[in-house]
Amino acid sequence: xxxxxxxxxxxxxxxxxxxxxxxxxxxxxxxxxxxxxxxxxxxxxxxxxxxxxxxxxxxxxxxxxxxxxxxxxxxxxxxxxxxxxxxxxxxxxxxxxxxxxxxxxxxxxxxxxxxxxxxxxxxxxxxxxxxxxxxxxxxxxxxxxxxxxxxxxxxxxxxxxxxxxxxxxxxxxxxxxxxxxxxxxxxxxxxxxxxx
Amino acid sequence: xxxxxxxxxxxxxxxxxxxxxxxxxxxxxxxxxxxxxxxxxxxxxxxxxxxxxxxxxxxxxxxxxxxxxxxxxxxxxxxxxxxxxxxxxxxxxxxxxxxxxxxxxxxxxxxxxxxxxxxxxxxxxxxxxxxxxxxxxxxxxxxxxxxxxxxxxxxxxxxxxxxxxxxxxxxxxxxxxxxxxxxxxxxxxxxxxxxx
DNA sequence: CATTATAGGCAACAGGTGTTGCATTACGCA
DNA sequence: TGCGTAATGCAACACCTGTTGCCTATAATG
Numbered sequence: 125x126x127x128x129x130x131x132x133x134x135x136x137x138x139x140x141x142x143x144x145x146x147x148x149x150x151x152x153x154x155x156x157x158x159x160x161x162x163x164x165x166x167x168x169x170x171x172x173x174x175x176x177x178x179x180x181x182x183x184x185x186x187x188x189x190x191x192x193x194x195x196x197x198x199x200x201x202x203x204x205x206x207x208x209x210x211x212x213x214x215x216x217x218x219x220x221x222x223x224x225x226x227x228x229x230x231x232x233x234x235x236x237x238x239x240x241x242x243x244x245x246x247x248x249x250x251x252x253x254x255x256x257x258x259x260x261x262x263x264x265x266x267x268x269x270x271x272x273x274x275x276x277x278x279x280x281x282x283x284x285x286x287x288x289x290x291x292x293x294x295x296x297x298x299x300x301x302x303x304x305x306x307x308x309x310x311x312x313x314x315x316x317x318x319x320x
Numbered sequence: 321x322x323x324x325x326x327x328x329x330x331x332x333x334x335x336x337x338x339x340x341x342x343x344x345x346x347x348x349x350x351x352x353x354x355x356x357x358x359x360x361x362x363x364x365x366x367x368x369x370x371x372x373x374x375x376x377x378x379x380x381x382x383x384x385x386x387x388x389x390x391x392x393x394x395x396x397x398x399x400x401x402x403x404x405x406x407x408x409x410x411x412x413x414x415x416x417x418x419x420x421x422x423x424x425x426x427x428x429x430x431x432x433x434x435x436x437x438x439x440x441x442x443x444x445x446x447x448x449x450x451x452x453x454x455x456x457x458x459x460x461x462x463x464x465x466x467x468x469x470x471x472x473x474x475x476x477x478x479x480x481x482x483x484x485x486x487x488x489x490x491x492x493x494x495x496x497x498x499x500x501x502x503x504x505x506x507x508x509x510x511x512x513x514x515x516x
Numbered sequence: 517c518a519t520t521a522t523a524g525g526c527a528a529c530a531g532g533t534g535t536t537g538c539a540t541t542a543c544g545c546a
Numbered sequence: 547t548g549c550g551t552a553a554t555g556c557a558a559c560a561c562c563t564g565t566t567g568c569c570t571a572t573a574a575t576g
Contacts, residue, residue: 128543129553150346153533164555165535175534225476226422232478266466266494273469280421282428298462305497322522323572349563360525361565371564 131167140182141220149223152179186220187234189213194238199292203245206238207271207295208288214275215286221279225272239268252303255310263306270298327363336378337416345419348375382416383430385409390434395488399441402434403467403491404484410471411482417475421468435464448499451506459502466494 139160143152154165154175161167172178193216194209214221225231242264246252252260274294277283335356339348350361350371357363368374389412390405410417421427438460442448448456470490473479 131554154535155533166554166556169535170553222422226418226472231476235478266497269469269473270462270466271469272473273465273467276422276472277465277468280427282431301462301497301501305500322520322574323524324574325523327524350565351563362524362526365565366523 129167129170131161131163131170133171135161136168136171136178137181137185140178141185144182144186144219144223145217146219148219149179149183149227152182183223183229186217186224189217189220190224190234194241198288199296201296203242203249204292204296204299206242206245207267207299208292210238210271211275211278211286211291211295212288214279215291218279221275226276226279235268235272239264242268251307255306259306259310263302266302267299270302271295325366327357327359327366329367331357332364332367332374333377333381336374337381340378340382340415340419341413342415344415345375345379345423348378379419379425382413382420385413385416386420386430390437394484395492397492399438399445400488400492400495402438402441403463403495404488406434406467407471407474407482407487407491408484410475411487414475417471422472422475431464431468435460438464447503451502455502455506459498462498463495466498467491 136157139157140152143156143160147156152175154168157168157178158165168175168178172181190210190213193213194206196205196209198205198208198212223229224234243260246260246264252263255263274283274291278286278291332353335353336348339352339356343352348371350364353364353374354361364371364374368377386406386409389409390402392401392405394401394404394408419425420430439456442456442460448459451459470479470487474482474487
C-alpha cells in the first residue's frame with residue numbers, strides 16, 4: 125500500500141485561495157502552493173492534471189463563496205440581500221471578485237444566475253407583478269448595472285465608506301428610485317412600457 | 321557623433337499600445353516590443369529607464385485617449401457625453417479600460433477629474449442649480465456608479481447591444497430618472513435633502 | 517578622411533513559470 | 547516481519563521575464 129496522502133485536494137485548494145487572496149489570481153503558481161504547504165510541487169500534480177485545472181477548482185470555490193454572500197440574510201428583503209451581498213463580497217474578497225468578474229473567465233453564467241434569482245424575487249412583490257415582462261427586464265437590468273457598478277467601485281477602493289449599513293442603504297435607495305420609476309411609467313404608458 | 325535614432329520614443333509607446341490592445345497590459349514585455357519593432361530589446365532601454373517606466377508612459381497614453389472619448393460631442397449634452405464616452409471607451413478599448421480601472425493603478429485621480437467635469441456641467445443646468453451641494457453629490461455619485469457599472473459590463477462583454485445609440489439612450493434615460501428623483505426629493509424635504 | 521560618441525544587436529545573467537523523471541519513503545496488507 | 551504500491555522531494559527541462567555587458571556600425575565633426 126502507498127503511504128496515505130499527506131496533502132489532500134481540499135488543502136491544496138484552500139492554500140490556493142489563501143494565495144489568491146494575498147497576491148491575486150495571476151500569482152497562483154505550483155511553487156507558491158508548495159511554499160504554502162511546506163512541500164514540493166508534486167502534490168499539486170498528484171491531485172490535478174495541470175495548474176489550469178487547479179485554477180478552475182480554485183475559481184469554482186470563490187464562486188461558491190460568492191453565493192454564500194448573496195444568500196446571507198443581510199436584511200429582510202431577499203431582493204436587497206443579493207445586491208448587498210454582491211457588494212460586500214467585492215469589499216471582503218477583492219481578489220476573488222477580480223478573478224470572477226474582471227478577468228477573462230466568462231462570468232456571464234454567474235451573472236445570469238444572479239439575475240434569475242433577482243427576477244424570481246421580483247415577481248413575489250405585489251407592486252411589481254403588474255409590470256410587463258419588458259418593464260421588469262428594464263428594472264432588473266438597471267438595478268443590476270447599478271449594483272455591479274457599486275461593487276466594482278468598492279473593489280477599486282474608490283468608495284471610502286463601505287460599511288454594511290451604507291451599502292444596504294445605497295442599494296436600497298437606488299432600487300426604490302428605479303422601482304418607483306417603473307411603476308410610474310407603467311401607469312402613464314410612456315416609452316419604457318412597450319410591453320403594455 | 322552617434323548614428324541617428326532609428327526607434328523613437330513615440331514608436332515604442334505606440335508599439336506598446338498595440339501589444340496592450342492585442343494581448344493585455346500584463347503581456348507587455350521588452351521582448352514583445354522588440355518583436356513588434358523588428359529590433360532587439362535594446363531600444364526600449366535607450367528611451368526608458370525600465371519597463372516600469374515604459375508601462376507608465378503607455379498607461380498615460382491610454383488615459384489621454386480616454387479623455388478624447390469623454391470630450392467628444394456624441395450628443396448636444398456635455399453631461400451625457402462624458403458618460404457615453406466613458407462606456408464607448410470601455411467597448412472600443414477593453415484592454416486600456418482594464419489597465420486604467422481594473423488593475424492596481426490607482427485610477428482614483430482620473431475618476432475624480434471626470435466627476436469634477438460632470439459637476440461643472442451640472443451647475444450649468446438651471447433645474448439642477450437649486451439643488452443643495454449634498455443633493456448634487458448624491459445625484460452625481462448615483463449617476464457615476466451607474467455609468468461605471470455600465471462600462472464595466474460592456475467591458476465584460478455582458479451587454480450584447482452596445483451600439484452608440486443604445487449606450488446614449490441607456491445613460492440618458494437613467495440619468496433622467498436620477499435627476500427627477502433629486503428634484504422631487506428636494507421639493508418635499510425627504511431624507512436625501514439633508515443640506516436644505 | 518579619421519575620429520569619437522552612441523544606438524542597436526547578440527547573448528547572457530538571474531529569477532520566474534509549468535511540468536516531469538527518478539529515487540526515496542511510508543503505509544498496510546499478506 | 548517483509549513487500550509492493552503510490553505519494554513525495556529533488557532536480558532538471560524548456561520557456562518566459564527584466565536587465566546589462568560587449569561589440570559593431572554609423573553619423574557628424576575636425
